[in-house]
Every structure is written in C-alpha cells, then in structure tokens.
Amino acid sequence: MDVFLLWHIRHAPFLDGRPTEHRGEDGELVWDEEDGDDLKILGVYSTEQKAQERIFCAQKLPGFRDEPDCFLINPFTLDEDRVDRRLRHGAAGPMSRPPPRPAGQCGKRKRMLVLTTAGVSIT
Numbered sequence: 001m002d003v004f005l006l007w008h009i010r011h012a013p014f015l016d017g018r019p020t021e022h023r024g025e026d027g028e029l030v031w032d033e034e035d036g037d038d039l040k041i042l043g044v045y046s047t048e049q050k051a052q053e054r055i056f057c058a059q060k061l062p063g064f065r066d067e068p069d070c071f072l073i074n075p076f077t078l079d080e081d082r083v084d085r086r087l088r089h090g091a092a093g094p095m096s097r098p099p100p101r102p103a104g105q106c107g108k109r110k111r112m113l114v115l116t117t118a119g120v121s122i123t
Helices: 049-060 085-089
Strands: 002-011 038-045 073-078 113-116 119-122
Touching: 002 049, 038 085, 049 073
Parallel strands: none
Antiparallel strands: 002 038, 002 073, 113 119
C-alpha cells in the first residue's frame, strides 16, 4: 500500500544577508538543517490528491504562507523493508529512505519517521 508523506521546509535566513535558496537550478527543493532550515511532516495521506488539498489549505496559514512553494510530497510504500542492500553484505549504509535531497546538500536529520500499518511515529 502506498501513502503520501507531506513535508514543509521553513528556510532559515542567512545571517550574512544572502538570499535564501528555496529551490535548486533543477527546480527541486533544497534545505540544510545544519543552517537552521526546519523540515516538518504535516501528515500522511492515502492519495496524492489529498496531500495536494492539504497544501492548498496550509498555504493560507501562518508559518506556511511565508513559504507557500516549500512543500514536498514523498510517496512511501508501507510494509516494505527500507534496509539498504549493502547492509546485508556488511557495508555501511542508510537504514531508511528519507525524503529526497538534491546532490550536494548536506545536513543531519533531527527526527526519524517510522511508518507501519498500525500508524506513524516520529522519534
């Protein structure tokens, strides 16, 4: 079963006054939590259309209307292992698949999202 995770990125302003970069040259969202950008999950939806409807409503709310184009819908399949194949052979690798991050962007994730058929938890 596929679900659709809805994320919002609130970009922190640069202290040196540089303009905030919301999207890269390819049009993909960019963020760096080490620079203070805040990545939050707004919800998990059964269809992409329901996630789009939530974006439409959220764009009018304080905190979201300042960055109305900084939403990301990430499809996710429930009950599917997210273990990197390299782990089975002893090589290090990520344990889960976070939202896509454009190449060259670094930063640590502050939360871990766990999806099961029983529900969602964020740790």
